[in-house]
Amino acid sequence: MLRAYALLFLAFLYAPILLLPVFAFNDGTVIAFPLGGFTTEWFARLGTKAELQSALGNSLIVAACASAGSVILGLMAARAGVRYRFPGRAGMLGLIVLPIVLPEIIVAVALLIVAVQVLDIALALWLLIAAHVLICTPFAVAILNASFHALDPAIEEAAIDLGETRASTFLRITLPLVMPGIVAAALISFTISLDEFIIAFFLTGSETTLPVYIWSLLRFPKELPVIMALGTLLVIASVAILSLAEWNRRRGLRRAGAEDHGGFL
Template identity: 75%
Template sequence: MLRIYVIAFMAFLYAPILLLPVFAFNDGTVIAFPLDGFTTEWFAALRTNRELHSALFNSLTVAVSSSVLAVLLGLAAARANVRYRFPGKAAAMGLIMLPLVLPEIIVATSLLVVAVRFFGWSLSLWTVVAAHVLICTPFAIAILNASFQALDPAMEEASIDLGETRASTFRLVTLPLVMPGIVAALLICFTISLDEFIIAFFLTGSDTTLPVYIWSLLRFPRELPVIMALGTILVILSILILTLAEWNRRRGLRRAGVKDTGGFL
């Protein structure tokens, strides 16, 4: 029964994604069976769509900026969590990780009120970056926690005993050993930010991100095949990025000699 449940669950979860390339190569504009024929014109249309290119550039700007900032914050938080003891550590880490369990619609509404009412910010890509840093940092911490836990503290202590400062020890010893975790965290945060819609919808200004642009195309039925083509490309890229992130995570554990328990979290 468990095997049947898992198969049914996976089919329900991934069947709609598997239909994306089917309709992306369909010659008709109606998303339905039977198919009208084979074509690649919807992929060709992506190359000439300037609004799409602008939205993609905005999404890449937001994703790169937010992933780098989230990993820098996650690096500091994960090191403090694993290496040090201080009053209120559990409460502080709990608050930092809270966005993992909060509904995104609540986070987006709250951030909109804070950004506009309290700080008087005008909505732009940078408000989206700030919000994505908030939701990506817990994922970075979760990955980097495992990297720091796999790192033997004796290596850092030996470096200090041999005359290195704490700063140089972190740069020459700690950072190279946790680098696979940093790369994995960067890739995961980049993917989360690139695909995120709800917060971007609430906080973006006149410069839309790619998910918001895709949502706007849903009002035009003739554009649906273009969305299917774009979705196919995004799914392939997401799979490649997540595969690379998982490979880096496992590589880091092998270098540290730690048994892999499976999964980022």
């Protein structure tokens, strides 16, 4: 029964996604069955849309900066949470991961009010980057926590006993050992930022990101096949990034000699 439930759940979750390439290669402009002939016209149109290329460039910039910022903050938080004991530690770690459970629309409205009405800041990409760092950092902390837990503290102690300073031990011993976790956290954060819509919808000004641009195309029914083609490429890219992140996670566990209990989250 559990196996049957899991199969039904996965089919319900992924069947709509599997329909993307079906309609992306269909030459009909109506997203419905029966299908027409085979075509690659919709993929070719993606290269002719300047607005799409601009939105994609903005999304890549935001995702790259957000992933770098969230990994740096997540690395410091995970390191402090795993290796040190201090007053308020549990509460601080709880507040760090709080954005995971908060509704994104609440976070988006709050950030919009603070930025526009309280601080009088104009909407720009750097503001969206800061917001994406906020929502990506908890995921980076979760992944890096596992990496630091899998690392034997005796390795760092041995390096210090052999003459290394704490700083050189972290740079030459700890950092290389948790590098697979860092790469996995960066890839996951990049994917989350690239796909995020609600906060981007509220905080982008004239420079839109790719999810916001896709939303704007939904007003034009004739553009739906182009959206299907774009969605197909995004799904392929997301699966590739997540697969690479999972491979890095498993490689890190093998290097640390830790037991693998499942996925990276």
